[in-house]
Amino acid sequence: MRVLSLGRWLRAGRVPPREPASRPSGHRHSGHRPQGPPQELPQGPSQKVSVEVLEHLEHLALVDFRDSEGVERLQKAIQFADQLHEVNTDGVEPMDSVLEDRCLYLREDDVTEGNCTKELLENARETVEEYFVAPPGNIPLVKLEGQKTFLQGSK
Amino acid sequence: MAAVLAMVARGCGGVWRRLRQRCAVRPGSGPFPRGERAVACNARGGMMSAGKSGLTPWIPVVGLEIHAQISSNSKLFSGSQVQFAAPPNSLVSFFDASLPGTLPVLNRRCVEAAVMTGLALNCHINKKSLFDRKHYFYADLPAGYQITQQRVPIAVNGSLSYSLCIDNKMSQMVTKTVRIKQIQLEQDSGKSLHDDARSQTLVDLNRAGVGLMELVMEPDMCCGEEAAAAVRELQLILQTLGSSQAVMAEGQLRVDANVSVHHPGEPYGVRTEVKNINSIRFLAKAVDYEIQRQIEELGNGGTISNETRAFDSKLGCTVPMRDKEGKQDYRFMPEPNLPPLILYDAKSLPANMNHQQVINIDWIRERLPDLPSVKREKLVEQYGILPEHSFTLLNEDGLPEFFENVVKQTQMKPKKVIGWILNDLLSYLKQHSLTVKESPVSSFLLADLLNLLEKKEISSTAAKQVLAELWKGKGKTPLETVKEQKLELLQDQKELEQICQAVIDGQENEVMAIKAGNQKVLNKLIGLVQKKTQGRSNPVLVKQLLEKKLSE
Numbered sequence: 001m002r003v004l005s006l007g008r009w010l011r012a013g014r015v016p017p018r019e020p021a022s023r024p025s026g027h028r029h030s031g032h033r034p035q036g037p038p039q040e041l042p043q044g045p046s047q048k049v050s051v052e053v054l055e056h057l058e059h060l061a062l063v064d065f066r067d068s069e070g071v072e073r074l075q076k077a078i079q080f081a082d083q084l085h086e087v088n089t090d091g092v093e094p095m096d097s098v099l100e101d102r103c104l105y106l107r108e109d110d111v112t113e114g115n116c117t118k119e120l121l122e123n124a125r126e127t128v129e130e131y132f133v134a135p136p137g138n139i140p141l142v143k144l145e146g147q148k149t150f151l152q153g154s155k
Numbered sequence: 156m157a158a159v160l161a162m163v164a165r166g167c168g169g170v171w172r173r174l175r176q177r178c179a180v181r182p183g184s185g186p187f188p189r190g191e192r193a194v195a196c197n198a199r200g201g202m203m204s205a206g207k208s209g210l211t212p213w214i215p216v217v218g219l220e221i222h223a224q225i226s227s228n229s230k231l232f233s234g235s236q237v238q239f240a241a242p243p244n245s246l247v248s249f250f251d252a253s254l255p256g257t258l259p260v261l262n263r264r265c266v267e268a269a270v271m272t273g274l275a276l277n278c279h280i281n282k283k284s285l286f287d288r289k290h291y292f293y294a295d296l297p298a299g300y301q302i303t304q305q306r307v308p309i310a311v312n313g314s315l316s317y318s319l320c321i322d323n324k325m326s327q328m329v330t331k332t333v334r335i336k337q338i339q340l341e342q343d344s345g346k347s348l349h350d351d352a353r354s355q356t357l358v359d360l361n362r363a364g365v366g367l368m369e370l371v372m373e374p375d376m377c378c379g380e381e382a383a384a385a386v387r388e389l390q391l392i393l394q395t396l397g398s399s400q401a402v403m404a405e406g407q408l409r410v411d412a413n414v415s416v417h418h419p420g421e422p423y424g425v426r427t428e429v430k431n432i433n434s435i436r437f438l439a440k441a442v443d444y445e446i447q448r449q450i451e452e453l454g455n456g457g458t459i460s461n462e463t464r465a466f467d468s469k470l471g472c473t474v475p476m477r478d479k480e481g482k483q484d485y486r487f488m489p490e491p492n493l494p495p496l497i498l499y500d501a502k503s504l505p506a507n508m509n510h511q512q513v514i515n516i517d518w519i520r521e522r523l524p525d526l527p528s529v530k531r532e533k534l535v536e537q538y539g540i541l542p543e544h545s546f547t548l549l550n551e552d553g554l555p556e557f558f559e560n561v562v563k564q565t566q567m568k569p570k571k572v573i574g575w576i577l578n579d580l581l582s583y584l585k586q587h588s589l590t591v592k593e594s595p596v597s598s599f600l601l602a603d604l605l606n607l608l609e610k611k612e613i614s615s616t617a618a619k620q621v622l623a624e625l626w627k628g629k630g631k632t633p634l635e636t637v638k639e640q641k642l643e644l645l646q647d648q649k650e651l652e653q654i655c656q657a658v659i660d661g662q663e664n665e666v667m668a669i670k671a672g673n674q675k676v677l678n679k680l681i682g683l684v685q686k687k688t689q690g691r692s693n694p695v696l697v698k699q700l701l702e703k704k705l706s707e
Contacts, residue, residue, distance in 0.1 A: 056484070060290075060484055060486065096285065096491075097489055097490070097491050097493070097494060097495075098491070099492075099494040100495060101494075102494045103512065104261060104494045105260060105261070106261055106262075106263035106266065106511065106512055106514070107234070107261060107262050108263060108264075108511070109227050109228045109262055109263060109264035109265075110229060111228050111236040112229070112234030113229075113234040113249075113250075114234075114245065115245055117243075117244045117247070120247055120249075123254075128357055129243070130243045130245075131244070131348070131357035131358060132294075132358040132360070133355050133356070133357060134294030134356040134357075134358050135354075135355065136349065136350075136351065136354050
């Protein structure tokens with residue numbers, strides 16, 4: 001729940017207030033990146049994203065950073081997200097779903113769906129005898145006409 | 156390959172062993188590969204040296220990752236049907252096709268199947284387990300991720316016990332254990348059909364979303380034989396539980412092997428993953444080949460790369476797989492659409508919850524059927540048969556029931572009946588590739604035949620002849636066959652005595668030899684009596700009569 005309220009502060013562009021209840025008094029928060037007293041956006045030594053990591057990301061997520069502005073935007077986004085390190089989460093259970101207090105509904109093992117081949121295939125650009133058609137092998141990174149990606153060009 | 160095997164034989168100094176069949180069953184039956192093994196495991200499970208003698212021995216390490224398709228009517232997170240071989244894309248719901256706006260809804264039956272399997276494998280069942288997304292791009296994974304349980308799976312820390320014959324004698328069966336690291340629930344992907352001619356892949360999503368149990372085993376095994384035995388036992392357990400039909404040929408049980416070798420005392424070597432193994436027999440072959448390949452490669456000064464290789468069953472070797480370069484980064488994240496899966500037991504049962512929404516581990520545990528190991532013990536205890544017999548019985552679907560039915564209907568002792576079942580019936584079935592259900596000789600017919608034998612109305616040679624006739628399935632009873640072929644034992648003692656006397660009278664030299672102390676010659680006389688009676692004399696009785704006459 002703490003993480004949610006933090007989000008609200010971040011969106012407002014401000015640094016979240018200290019939560020005194022989370023620490024014993026007189027004890028500076030420990031174990032997080034030493035950024036000094038927080039101001040607007042921490043300008044401290046943030047990580048520069050290496051070319052290898054960027055290439056790896058392009059390959060994994062099939063995106064194309066296109067130009068230096070794209071990479072710069074990524075850099076800023078990482079810096080922005082790094083503010084999360086300001087929060088002291090000692091002794092706090094990580095939350096992985098807003099549904100964590102809900103009951104997981106269990107369905108009976110009955111056949112209730114399927115048999116809609118025609119409808120499903122309608123969405124596909126190309127089909128062959130009721131099969132979807134995909135390129136051979138794995139899905140490749142889309143290349144612009146005769147152009148290498150920004151990263152490949154900058155090597 | 157043969158040269159390599161020969162090298163191993165020389166280097167091992169005779170430790171090389173040839174796999175034999177157990178319980179005198181004909182070749183081709185049983186779970187283990189016929190003929191030669193590439194690697195010999197000693198009694199402690201370590202490996203013998205390979206290559207030229209004088210080199211330090213290699214220890215192979217084998218770990219298995221097994222995917223078992225859950226036997227259920229509908230899929231893990233959607234209500235579309237689970238069925239093998241249906242028109243393409245006919246068993247696909249909107250969720251399976253990953254259309255926007257669809258959400259996963261967990262199938263209760265799949266959870267129960269996983270709990271049953273976890274309990275049968277002595278696992279700790281996690282009362283709270285979580286679902287995660289495993290991301291990768293492939294045409295048969297429309298969502299771009301698979302829902303699995305990476306952080307906290309449903310069951311952990313179990314064990315699987317299996318049996319092996321450690322030498323050629325059938326009597327030496329040893330029990331081994333492999334630790335189960337975890338069992339997790341996950342989705343199956345669709346099927347890709349590669350059409351290289353037209354440079355395209357055809358995708359069928361019928362299988363997408365079917366529930367799988369992934370069983371991760373610790374690398375406690377050392378050769379193909381152990382891996383095959385472990386998987387065979389797991390298959391029997393899953394089939395007994397009903398949680399999976401585990402038919403490898405239909406893709407309901409998929410095994411990937413992780414293989415590495417290292418010198419004793421040194422850290423584990425780089426492992427390769429071997430995929431595309433379609434039967435238990437091929438599993439043993441693939442593992443042994445890969446061990447051998449790695450040893451050779453390292454012996455020649457090469458290195459092993461952490462790669463994925465495919466087993467080519469035609470060539471009997473492993474080849475590097477294309478499309479799998481480098482280590483995959485799956486970017487695991489919690490599945491945001493599914494709360495944690497909570498299971499209960501008798502103590503923690505919530506008071507006012509809908510029964511249908513509650514899974515009680517203790518309730519499931521109480522209703523587990525007898526596992527194969529328990530069934531085997533019961534057979535040994537109840538019928539006095541050997542453990543190896545019991546092992547072979549359970550290895551064949553329907554055979555234990557057949558055996559028990561015969562025992563019920565005959566006076567012959569179970570210890571004798573088992574011989575007829577395993578040596579005669581089973582080898583017939585194997586020769587003609589029939590299952591027990593398809594046997595032309597029913598348990599009733601066999602029991603009838605064995606009764607004739609037990610009552611000493613026919614000899615055991617005659618019984619085998621009758622069985623051969625029954626096998627043709629012409630509908631005749633054993634008694635009819637006996638009468639037709641005139642196989643009844645001579646019951647007239649006087650007539651038998653006369654024949655014995657005639658033989659004695661006609662074989663003076665032999666009689667003298669016997670009287671002089673050479674007992675072996677008696678067998679010749681018995682043989683002559685058999686000839687005269689056309690095999691219709693009881694050899695034991697003949698021997699008695701001859702001995703009596705000769706001592707007069």
